[in-house]
Amino acid sequence: MPGIVIVGAQWGDEGKGKVTDVLAERADVVVRFQGGNNAGHTIVRDGREYKFHLIPSGILHPDKTCVIGNGVVLDPRVLLSEIDSLKRAGVSVGNLRISANAHLIMPYHVLLDTAGETKLGKLSIGTTRRGIGPCYADKALRLGIRVQDLLDEKILRTKIRAALEPKQQALRELAVQRRRMRKESGEGRITEPVSVPDPRLDLHAMVEEHVSFGHRLEPLIADTAKVCWDALDNGRTVLFEGAQGTLLDLDHGTYPFVTSSNPIAGEACVGAGVGPTDIDEVWGIAKAYVTRVGAGPFPTELDDEIGERMVEAGREFGTTTGRRRRCGWLDLVALRYAVRINRMDALAITKLDVLSGLGPLRVAVRYRSKEGAVLDSFPYHQSILHSATPEYEELPGFDLDLTQVRSEADLPQEARDYLGFISEFVGVPIRLVSVGPGRDQVIWVDG
Numbered sequence: 171m172p173g174i175v176i177v178g179a180q181w182g183d184e185g186k187g188k189v190t191d192v193l194a195e196r197a198d199v200v201v202r203f204q205g206g207n208n209a210g211h212t213i214v215r216d217g218r219e220y221k222f223h224l225i226p227s228g229i230l231h232p233d234k235t236c237v238i239g240n241g242v243v244l245d246p247r248v249l250l251s252e253i254d255s256l257k258r259a260g261v262s263v264g265n266l267r268i269s270a271n272a273h274l275i276m277p278y279h280v281l282l283d284t285a286g287e288t289k290l291g292k293l294s295i296g297t298t299r300r301g302i303g304p305c306y307a308d309k310a311l312r313l314g315i316r317v318q319d320l321l322d323e324k325i326l327r328t329k330i331r332a333a334l335e336p337k338q339q340a341l342r343e344l345a346v347q348r349r350r351m352r353k354e355s356g357e358g359r360i361t362e363p364v365s366v367p368d369p370r371l372d373l374h375a376m377v378e379e380h381v382s383f384g385h386r387l388e389p390l391i392a393d394t395a396k397v398c399w400d401a402l403d404n405g406r407t408v409l410f411e412g413a414q415g416t417l418l419d420l421d422h423g424t425y426p427f428v429t430s431s432n433p434i435a436g437e438a439c440v441g442a443g444v445g446p447t448d449i450d451e452v453w454g455i456a457k458a459y460v461t462r463v464g465a466g467p468f469p470t471e472l473d474d475e476i477g478e479r480m481v482e483a484g485r486e487f488g489t490t491t492g493r494r495r496r497c498g499w500l501d502l503v504a505l506r507y508a509v510r511i512n513r514m515d516a517l518a519i520t521k522l523d524v525l526s527g528l529g530p531l532r533v534a535v536r537y538r539s540k541e542g543a544v545l546d547s548f549p550y551h552q553s554i555l556h557s558a559t560p561e562y563e564e565l566p567g568f569d570l571d572l573t574q575v576r577s578e579a580d581l582p583q584e585a586r587d588y589l590g591f592i593s594e595f596v597g598v599p600i601r602l603v604s605v606g607p608g609r610d611q612v613i614w615v616d617g
């Protein structure tokens with residue numbers, strides 16, 4: 171079974187990195203196909219913690235090829251610093267391949283992300299402010315800068331100039347806004363006139379810096395679709411690693427509180443350059459409860475002591491921004507929706523250990539609209555979802571510390587019943603359960 175896709179089944183942060191790391195043992199190639207350094211995985215290996223934002227988690231396996239696919243948006247500064255820190259930790263990046271067609275997050279994308287959020291005020295999305303939205307917008311506008319452009323100074327200069335042109339007004343407004351904010355915060359005496367350009371936007375400096383990034387990245391740049399085809403055609407296993415989660419999908423998530431890419435299984439084909447029939451299996455990763463960072467609807471959110479205990483026990487702070495994650499009970503209405511959108515074959519449930527001592531456990535099995543209608547499926551209408559209240563099934567909890575459990579048989583009956591209820595409700599088998607951050611803290615579940 172050569173093509174396996176791994177996707178997040180909730181709002182991201184489900185623990186995909188760890189599951190990819192575990193499944194990568196059976197794979198030859200690991201490919202990231204969308205998103206950028208808005209993502210963050212923490213992987214604990216032999217007691218050492220590794221944080222990744224761009225590089226596929228498979229990099230810790232020296233015999234695997236790791237691919238950054240064409241669907242990814244890549245901040246070269248972040249990538250190079252990740253490469254450097256891996257090298258310092260003694261991890262080789264010789265097997266990393268970067269798509270020549272991936273788009274680059276440029277300094278102006280990062281500035282415009284913040285500017286957009288500030289402008290939205292109370293309506294802001296709560297983005298990671300890493301330039302993701304503006305970069306994908308430029309890609310769609312055909313004003314994007316691609317990895318291959320780093321290798322030709324003349325083309326690079328022409329393209330950056332063209333991309334900057336329509337943004338001048340917004341960037342000028344941003345400069346004024348920043349100046350005002352610095353003044354209001356009493357930050358020193360601001361002497362420079364408003365017309366002084368932001369040094370990060372100097373065309374000459376930007377081109378020079380990016381040409382030097384190109385020199386460093388050149389040996390890793392490749393036709394990555396072909397890397398995938400060759401592996402698949404030779405019967406090798408390719409893991410397609412999604413970032414974020416289904417409910418953050420630009421088309422199928424809780425728009426507009428979503429990311430600007432498609433973190434669902436269908437995107438593995440577009441973002442890596444393979445065909446739908448190259449995919450043999452889709453794995454969805456879901457936490458045993460739910461978390462969300464940033465703004466947007468979250469029907470099962472807990473604003474109480476239990477939510478607080480989930481934050482503490484689950485160490486629910488973002489890898490990328492350090493933001494505290496919102497926590498809530500497992501939402502099976504949303505999970506069933508994610509199962510269908512991705513047509514999942516299997517589920518991995520992560521952080522089951524965090525629920526220890528939080529019983530009785532609740533799982534949302536339907537919503538009720540504000541007019542009182544029963545909603546058995548995930549509402550497609552934004553206003554309905556915003557005002558829907560969940561209705562729960564209550565299941566017995568468990569108190570045993572699960573972090574040392576390694577087999578299904580050693581799980582308390584209540585934990586097995588909890589997993590059984592999830593699997594039955596969404597109609598997909600649970601194949602893997604994670605009970606701690608370490609790569610050995612997993613339970614494989616039979617048939």
Ligand code: IMP
Pocket residue numbers: 181182183208209210295296297298299300301302303413414418427428429430463464465
């Ligand atoms: P952006 O992707 O930075 O544009 O942010 C859009 C929304 O997606 C915000 O609510 C972010 O908090 C959320 N988001 C983006 N990346 C991740 C992730 O890796 N995990 C969880 N949430 C994310």
